[in-house]
Amino acid sequence: MDLDSLYQEVILDHYKHPLHKGLSEEKTIQVHHVNPSCGDEITLNLLLEANMVADISWDGVGCSISQASTSIMSDLLIGKSISEAFSILDEFSGLMQSKGGSKGNEEVLEDAVALAGVSKFPARIKCALLGWMAFKDAASQGMSDEASNKQGEENG
């Protein structure tokens, strides 16, 4: 088995030196996600400013794949607009479902293409998606909060 296709150097680097790990005080919303099949947990703080992902910080325990993927995700999505972030997320989800058939679009996914090998290991896809799903949840909640606040202001 090609273990190295799963554990790319980039992944091991992110695992050992994760980016944006450690929760920041600055946040619009906080979410907590678990992977019940293996017990991995993540808490993610998301700061939204004018439809932009102003900051992501996170903390959690998990395997190299979940930790590296969350590290890569946060570094990639900070500074993007929410709609850009969601389209990157879709691209990454598609890559994870590709069963080893895709190398991933490096222009969009940057370091995240290193996780392409995960798609050959069905049991590990959830690990790779843990942080991304936490982001998706946080961003969706943050946007609906913002929408309802806006509506509240307009009504008021």
Add this chain to the structure above:
Amino acid sequence: MTNSVFDPVALRSDFPIFQRTVRGGARLVFLDSGATSQKPRSVLDAERNFYENHNAAVNRGSYLLAEEANAAYESARQSVADFLNGKFEEVIFTKSATESLNLLAYSFGNSQSSSKFAVKPGDGIVVSEIEHHANLIPWQQLAKRTGAELSWFSVTPEGRLDLSNIDQVITEKTKIVAITHQSNVLGTIIPLAEIVKRAHAVGALVVLDACQSVPHFSIDVAALGIDFLAFSGHKALGPTGIGVLWGRSELLSEMEPFLTGGSMIESVTMTDATWAPIPRRFEAGVPNMAQAVGLEAALKYLTEVGMERVHGHELDLTASALSQISDIPGVKVVGPLDMKDRGGVISFTVEGVHPHDVGQVLDSFGIAVRTGHHCAWPLMRRMNVVGTTRASFYLYNTEDDVVALVDGIRSVQKYFGV
């Protein structure tokens, strides 16, 4: 496998799965029998033979096939009773040990308030911190539904059940003590006799989760003095989809049903029903017949090998693995380090490497282990680990498997540079 010398290598040829290779031609080193066991050909043949020659719904038809199916199904029940040293009518077939334990919890919960099985506010239910979720959540939820109080034995840092406060844990209020015989994570075999003695002294019922013990060593329900026992067929060389609940007949015959429907009734009107005698009262619907027959073949296989030899072999492998694994720097065994009251399960952590990654690298060498929280999340928290890697042994494992595991762990450390 009727020869008098125990030869695990020869015995492997009875298990078709060991003919295949995994991950680029690697030999299958199957160290996850704690999750499910592999099946000997005789079990597969028994299931196939049932479907090919005797298939009909039991308890219904008046034709030859139905008679044969009935005979085969009830023969399986007798074989389970013999295996446990219980009585025929005391063996209830379920789909799993999980269902067996839920059957008890729901039956107790369904009892009239005047019944001795009724669980009321102020009653006590006792479990332990080493329970698998299957023997924790049914009781935890029963306590929630009824207002009973759930309490538990804690576990020592060495992975032993702490009975120092047994008289405070099991009290005059305790109605049910539901406890695992052997931890699926730590391998610890609990001091059952002491618990049974105390439970019965206060009039409580003892439910034994024997999923990790029945497949591995000889169990005599009469000698253990317990009231109920649950185990799953698939962990004992049998098929999936078949579990057993054993209960003392004088208790079962007074209990309310869990699942209702066909087969379990005595008479039915549009507004009421009365229940069949045990064991059928607890077997609603067409049961998993072929799987019961498969389980009978599995227990026959184990009996022919001899449970003493199965257990002895597992202990030899465990002792060897335990001493080698605990000698590797950076590797920590979670659970007892000695062989006293211990079964063929070893959990460990590798410093700097998450269990999921340990399992992935071992898999690349063809080694199948379990990783994660092992359906025992509270125990993981108690032992201060996020999860472990677990190797569990059975009669078809060999010293070569132990060597592969130990070499594999070293390769994990090398791969992750720890």
